[in-house]
Amino acid sequence: MSGAVRVWVDRDRCCGAGNCVVTAPEVFDQDDADGLVLLRRADPPADAVDRVRLAVELCPAGAISVAPRPVPERSSTP
Amino acid sequence: MTIAAPTDLPLWPPTNLDRDPLVPLDAGERRRFAGPVTRVRLPTDATAWLVTRHADVKQMLRHPGFSADLSRPGFPLLRRIPPGAFGDRRGGFLRMDGAEHARLRRMLTAEFMIRNVRRIEPLIRQTVDRALDDLHAAGPPADLVTHVALPVPSMVICHLLGVPYADHDFFQERSRTLIDRDAPPERVQRHVRELRDYLHRLVEAKVAAGEPADDLLSRLARDRVDTGQLAVDELVGMAVLLLIAGHETTANMIGLSTLLLLRHPARYAALRDDAANADGLVDELLRYLSIVRAGLPRLTTEDVEIGGRLIRAGEGAIAVLSLANRDRTAFDRPDDFDPYRAAQQHVAFGFGVHQCIGQPLARAELRIALVELARRFPRLRPAATAGRLPTRDSSVVYGLDALPVTW
Numbered sequence: 001m002s003g004a005v006r007v008w009v010d011r012d013r014c015c016g017a018g019n020c021v022v023t024a025p026e027v028f029d030q031d032d033a034d035g036l037v038l039l040r041r042a043d044p045p046a047d048a049v050d051r052v053r054l055a056v057e058l059c060p061a062g063a064i065s066v067a068p069r070p071v072p073e074r075s076s077t078p
Numbered sequence: 079m080t081i082a083a084p085t086d087l088p089l090w091p092p093t094n095l096d097r098d099p100l101v102p103l104d105a106g107e108r109r110r111f112a113g114p115v116t117r118v119r120l121p122t123d124a125t126a127w128l129v130t131r132h133a134d135v136k137q138m139l140r141h142p143g144f145s146a147d148l149s150r151p152g153f154p155l156l157r158r159i160p161p162g163a164f165g166d167r168r169g170g171f172l173r174m175d176g177a178e179h180a181r182l183r184r185m186l187t188a189e190f191m192i193r194n195v196r197r198i199e200p201l202i203r204q205t206v207d208r209a210l211d212d213l214h215a216a217g218p219p220a221d222l223v224t225h226v227a228l229p230v231p232s233m234v235i236c237h238l239l240g241v242p243y244a245d246h247d248f249f250q251e252r253s254r255t256l257i258d259r260d261a262p263p264e265r266v267q268r269h270v271r272e273l274r275d276y277l278h279r280l281v282e283a284k285v286a287a288g289e290p291a292d293d294l295l296s297r298l299a300r301d302r303v304d305t306g307q308l309a310v311d312e313l314v315g316m317a318v319l320l321l322i323a324g325h326e327t328t329a330n331m332i333g334l335s336t337l338l339l340l341r342h343p344a345r346y347a348a349l350r351d352d353a354a355n356a357d358g359l360v361d362e363l364l365r366y367l368s369i370v371r372a373g374l375p376r377l378t379t380e381d382v383e384i385g386g387r388l389i390r391a392g393e394g395a396i397a398v399l400s401l402a403n404r405d406r407t408a409f410d411r412p413d414d415f416d417p418y419r420a421a422q423q424h425v426a427f428g429f430g431v432h433q434c435i436g437q438p439l440a441r442a443e444l445r446i447a448l449v450e451l452a453r454r455f456p457r458l459r460p461a462a463t464a465g466r467l468p469t470r471d472s473s474v475v476y477g478l479d480a481l482p483v484t485w
Contacts, residue, residue, distance in 0.1 A: 015180070015431040016187025018438055023422070035187025058422060060433035062140050 004069040005049055009037045013063035020055040020064060024048050028055065028064075037063060090118035090128055090396060091156065091372040099469050099478060100338055102371050102400040112401050115387035121259070126154035126375070126394035127387065130401035132408035132425070134385035138397050139430035141384070144376035145175050146432055154375045154394025156474075157259035163267045164256075166274060169315020172323075172432060179431065182316060185302055186435055189238075189294050195438040198238070202443055205233045206450045214454070218484040219461035227332035227481070228325070230447055234439070235324030239317060240293025241280060249273060253322040259372075260472035270318075277317045281310055294320075323436060327369065328443050330470070330477025335363045335448060337467070337481055338415065340460055345417060349452040356445045359417035363444065365424035366415050368400035371476045374428060399425050457485045 007027060009020075016035040020028035027048055029038040044052045056064045092107050103111065111118070111128055118128045129138050138144060147153070148161045155161065167173065171182035188194070206226075213225040232250065236243040252269040255261045261269075281295060285303055290296040295317055302308035339346040349356060373396045382389045389395055403424045404412040410419070427434035434440065451458065461482035468479035 015183060015433065015435075016191065017427075017433045017435070018191050019422075021192055022438075030191045030193065031188070032193075033188060034184055035189070035191045036184070054422070060140065060429045061431050 003049075004046070005044065005052060005066040006069040007039060007042050007044060007052055008065045008067075009039050010063045010065075011036050013061045015061040015063075017060050019058040019060070023055040023058060024051040027052055043069060085119070087117055087119040087125060090120060090126070093471075095469075095471055099334060099467055100341075100367070102368055102404070108401075108404075111398070112404070115385045115389075115395075118396070120154055120156060120394075121158050122155050124152075124154060124394065126396050127384075127389055128373075128396050128398060129384055130398045130405070131385055132402040132405040132423070135397045135399065135402035135425055136429050138376065138382075138384050138395060139374065139425070139428060139432075141382055141430075142176075143378055143380040143382040143391075144395065145379050146179075146374075146376060147173050147175055148375070149173070150377050152392050152394065153377045154396060156372050156375055156396070159259075159261075159263045159266060163263045163270075165267060165270045166311065167315065168309065169312035169317075170319055171316065172319055182308075182312065183431070183435060185298060185308065186294075186316070186320075189297075190436050190439055192438040195442050198234075199442055199446065201237060202230075202234055202446050203450070205230055205237075206447050209233075209447075210450060210454050213483075219482050220484075222336055222481040222483045223329075223333045223478055224480070226447065226451070227336070227478075228329045230332065231328035231440075231443055232325040234443060235321060238294050238439075239320060239324070240284065240291055240295045241277075241317075241321060245276070248276065249321055250325070253326060254473075256322060257326060257474040258470075258472055259474065273318055273321075274314055277321070278310070278314045281313050281317060285310060320436075323434070324439075326473075326475045327434075328440050330369050330475050331363065331367065331440070331444055332447050333478040333481050334367045334369065334476075335444065336451065336458075336483070337460070337478065338363065338367065339448065339452075340458060340483070342415065343459075345415075346452055346458070347456070348417070349449055350456060353449050355417060356449050357441070358419075358421070360441050360445050360448075361421040361424060362415065362417045362419060364426035364441075365403045365409070365421045368403045368424075368426050369476045370426070370428070370474065371400045372396075372474065373398035373400070374432075397425075397429075399428065455483075455485045458483055459485070 014036045027044045031038050112130050116128050171179050209226045209230050252273040255269040284296045284299040290300040375396050378389050380391045406412050427437045461484040470477045
């Protein structure tokens with residue numbers, strides 16, 4: 001039911017609780033040095049979108065945001 | 079707020095001692111407290127706003143307009159003890175806000191992240207195995223709290239921090255005082271000082287050691303103290319916090335979880351036969367038992383609206399995790415224990431920037447302890463005891479003082 005989304009993370013807000021990494025490990029990671037969030041990919045695959053939305057809800061610091069990703073047009077440049 | 083509390087306001091936390099250990103609040107208390115933001119009287123006779131709905135608790139704990147610093151005038155204390163009794167508060171980042179809090183917490187986040195907890199799972203398993211050997215040798219019957227629930231998390235956190243487990247009687251007694259709302263101020267003061275002195279000596283030794291040992295306090299001594307980023311007294315305060323948080327919470331969860339599972343023999347058996355669902359079961363246990371029952375106190379630093387209620391700057395509010403976790407708008411049939419529900423939205427670890435930093439460790443300890451218990455003791459059941467189980471009613475972290483079991 002969820003369309004494609006784009007994901008942003010805010011490392012200044014992140015408190016390293018790690019819920020996102022458990023919820024959607026293919027999208028989120030934690031930095032070995034400081035434990036703060038790292039984005040593996042800003043364009044999660046379709047089967048991860050619901051879990052990414054759950055990660056937004058679960059993030060205690062409100063450090064993750066998502067927005068609908070427009071379908072790329074044929075002639076558009078990246 | 080220094081306005082005297084009208085005596086007709088209900089007292090929070092309630093002091094009914096006749097509850098079943100698995101029931102956070104009885105029906106009357108639920109009616110009185112659960113719902114929209116409401117005013118309560120605290121044991122200090124101050125008033126505060128009680129926030130109990132799941133969405134409201136999340137909004138409040140994530141809002142930057144609430145301070146966790148209990149030394150601020152007007153902070154809604156849940157016990158009659160002056161905050162000054164806690165002595166030197168350096169390093170105690172649980173009670174700090176903003177950049178000051180982030181600076182210290184961020185020195186620890188990598189230590190507790192899931193990847194590093196997975197690496198120490200063999201150690202947790204070994205610790206659990208040994209504790210279960212002890213339980214077996216001591217009974218039947220034997221006390222599960224003494225032989226399993228207390229020693230497992232205590233041994234694991236000692237190993238991680240680099241604190242000698244041989245001293246566990248000393249720091250277990252002191253950390254218990256610190257989180258006991260009924261402990262007399264002089265005793266709290268003495269025990270805080272003794273615990274700080276003990277950890278101060280330990281940290282000094284680690285700072286002085288030529289070759290750092292492979293433990294968390296030694297790593298922080300080398301990477302942060304030696305480099306001038308962290309004062310020794312701050313590291314001592316962080317060690318106090320981790321030592322207390324590391325064994326009080328998980329220990330009480332293991333005890334209460336076992337009691338709950340023994341009342342549901344099919345679920346206890348499923349733990350052995352369907353260990354793949356153990357992660358889901360652990361989250362449901364955390365939701366259902368919500369051991370930080372009195373909730374998290376905060377003070378507003380600006381006017382804030384929570385759940386449609388305006389809370390003025392300088393007023394106190396309590397986020398009641400246990401009621402948020404039984405909110406039917408967030409969880410279907412919230413009073414049913416259902417290990418197959420999606421319980422991840424629970425707030426048992428708190429919410430906001432102070433959310434439990436050790437939650438991957440707590441989850442792993444709980445899962446391994448319960449799965450191994452069900453494997454090794456398939457016939458485990460509560461031993462017949464006279465009277466009610468001893469509970470920790472005045473503790474910040476609720477739990478059982480004993481759980482006699484037989485098999």
